[in-house]
Amino acid sequence: MxxxxxxxxxxxxxxxxxxxxxxxxxxxxxxxxxxxxxxxxxxxxxxxxxxxxxxxxxxxxxxxxxxxxxxxxxxxxxxxxxxxxxxxxxxxxxxxxxxxxxxxxxxxxxxxxxxxxxxxxxxxxxxxxxxxxxxxxxxxxxxxxxxxxxxxxxxxxxxxxxxxxxxxxxxxxxxxxxxxxxxxxxxxxxxxxxxxxxxxxxxxxxxxxxxxxxxxxxxxxxxxxxxxxxxxxxxxxxxxxxxxxxxxxxxxxxxxxxxxxxxxxxxxxxxxxxxxxxxxxxxxxxxxxxxxxxxxxxxxxxxxxxxxxxxxxxxxxxxxxDDMIILRGVNVFPSEIERVLLQVEDLVPNYQIHRLQKGTMESVELHVEITNELYNEISGDLVHPKIQKLSKEIVKAISSNCLVSMGVIFNKPNTLPKSEGKAIRIIDLREKKVLVEA
Missing domain, CATH: 3.40.50.12780 (ANL, N-terminal domain)
Structure with a gap:
């Protein structure tokens, strides 16, 4: 066959x-x-x-x-x-x-x-x-x-x-x-x-x-x-x-x-x-x-x-x-953001996209988790110059590859939830209730 x-x-x-x-x-x-x-x-x-x-x-x-x-x-x-x-x-x-x-x-x-x-x-x-x-x-x-x-x-x-x-x-x-x-x-x-x-x-x-x-x-x-x-x-x-x-x-x-x-x-x-x-x-x-x-x-x-x-x-x-995000007229899928993040050595492959409403405008925050090695190197300082540099690199890479801009929030190792089944990638905080599976 x-x-x-x-x-x-x-x-x-x-x-x-x-x-x-x-x-x-x-x-x-x-x-x-x-x-x-x-x-x-x-x-x-x-x-x-x-x-x-x-x-x-x-x-x-x-x-x-x-x-x-x-x-x-x-x-x-x-x-x-x-x-x-x-x-x-x-x-x-x-x-x-x-x-x-x-x-x-x-x-x-x-x-x-x-x-x-x-x-x-x-x-x-x-x-x-x-x-x-x-x-x-x-x-x-x-x-x-x-x-x-x-x-x-x-x-x-x-x-x-x-x-x-x-x-x-x-x-x-x-x-x-x-x-x-x-x-x-x-x-x-x-x-x-x-x-x-x-x-x-x-x-x-x-x-x-x-x-x-x-x-x-x-x-x-x-x-x-x-x-x-x-x-x-x-x-x-x-x-x-x-x-x-x-x-x-x-x-x-x-x-x-x-x-x-x-x-x-x-x-x-x-x-x-x-x-x-x-x-x-x-x-x-x-x-x-x-x-x-x-x-x-x-x-x-x-x-x-x-x-x-x-x-x-x-x-x-x-x-x-139904999981595509339309941000300022640009269609973005979580998998496209994942593709960018997995090229960053100082991040673990765990992330979340938070959808927010600020007045009449929708915005997106990208929550990422740094590796234990980087966390120890910066002594847990999430405003360390190395973090700031990494943030700029990620923002630029997402802008170049996905044609959107979004803020990046860094998290300590093992703090973002880990799923035992389908990963929860999109957190919709516009109504503070909707979770979308990847």
Whole structure:
């Protein structure tokens, strides 16, 4: 499946798209109504281009049909339920049949191989278990491959370090921010992260930059690859980078059809152009989704990869449409600021962006954390001339690379909150209540 020719893949996708359209039209009232509003039926899907005739699905539709209104099978066929955290009201609920679980395990097993995994590995899985799809999704895929999972989830970082030291895993997974926290704990315990057994890491669940990749690889002496997925579609495993090229995430196209649209006009953008990812599931039985607007910003390319896979690749997620900051007319994503900060040796890879309201003007403060080495060198003096010089350098770098200016607030080591899951990067103090995950 990963090396099909383009005509073969598109023929398979069309067949599965037609089957999915027929399924939702017959079994999901929400989609039947949407199809009828647009004057379209499943028989109108004669080519992949005809997907543009079908309705979009948004997260609000999932909440409006909470909990099981979008399911396409009867309850006795459901073997698993997952849900989002529900921080904005009712959670989004997704269901899986036995076949869905098997397909999910298959795409994640492919993903682990893409990252450099193999049968017989020990794999340290720090993704959270429970209603969140990350932990269990990766778990089943690793087992499908024939490797041994350490289902440790997040938190209790000292215990994580002990098990890595004792069990000698080849692979590790988690959010980049948390894995860097694990590295810091290793150093505190007198363990050099570069001397562990870990050879490859599968990182995701939050946008991260190429600079973070370099930091992870340098810190652990491993290959770091980006994995992408979302619970509304299936969970982790929608796409992943290969360790050979690390140049775009290979989409599991036999299971998912991906479009990129302009989020304002809703029209398709050209190949290679950034826009909002829209994903249609092609094999889901319990919870098929048509043209789901993910809110994630990326681009796609169909150029063949040097690893030999022929599947379409998507770029790393630049950010989300709902975490983009518009500051004096300039669009800025946290990942762009991260890219700048990780080039500064005297900072640890932990930061927060505070959004403030001063009169009628919005402003932004960038809170960063200095290294222990710098803190000791300046004897804890956060107004030291070296700090002032560093501040000017950061302000200039952000202005040059992100085209915005913002104040920089320096913090002592280990004072900014560290997340055991997705890092909290944006603190919205305009209403003093809204937290946005990275």
């Amino acid at each position: 990963e090396t099909l020719s383009r005509p073969e893949m598109e023929a398979l996708q069309l067949e599965r798209l037609q089957e999915t359209a027929e399924k939702v039209y017959k079994h999901v009232n929400f989609y039947k109504q949407k199809f009828e509003e647009l004057g379209v039926t499943p028989k109108d899907i004669k080519s992949l281009d005809d997907i543009s005739k079908l309705p979009f699905t948004i997260k609000g539709d999932l909440r409006d049909n909470y909990p099981f209104g979008l399911f396409a099978v009867s309850q006795d066929e459901i073997v698993r339920l997952h849900a989002s955290s529900g921080t904005s009201g009712k959670p989004t609920v997704v269901g899986y049949t036995r076949n869905d679980i098997d397909n999910w395990a298959e795409v994640v097993a492919r993903a682990v191989v893409s990252a450099g995994g193999r049968k017989g590995d020990i794999f340290h899985n720090t993704y959270g278990y429970g209603l969140f799809t990350g932990g269990i999704g990766v778990h089943y895929g690793v087992e499908k491959l024939g490797a041994a999972v350490v289902p440790i989830s997040g938190g209790n970082t000292e215990r994580q370090v002990m098990l890595i030291d004792d069990f000698k895993p080849r692979g590790i997974s988690g959010t980049p921010s948390y894995i860097m926290t694990v590295a810091e704990k290793m150093k505190d315990m007198g363990i050099n992260p570069r001397e562990t057994s870990i050879e490859y890491g599968i990182f995701g669940a939050e946008p991260w930059s190429e600079e973070m990749r370099h930091r992870l690889e340098e810190t652990f002496d491993l290959k770091a690859v980006d994995i992408y997925g979302l619970s509304e579609i299936i969970g982790p495993g929608v796409s992943i980078e290969c360790h050979e090229a690390q140049d775009g995430l290979h989409i599991q196209e036999d299971h998912f059809y991906v479009e990129v649209i302009d989020p304002k006009t809703l029209e398709a953008v050209a190949e290679g152009e950034e826009g909002e990812l829209v994903i249609t599931s092609l094999t889901k039985e319990a919870f098929p989704v048509i043209r789901y607007r993910t809110g994630d910003i990326a681009s796609i390319t169909r150029e063949k990869c040097k690893c030999g896979r022929t599947t379409t690749r998507m770029s790393r997620i630049k950010g989300r449409t």
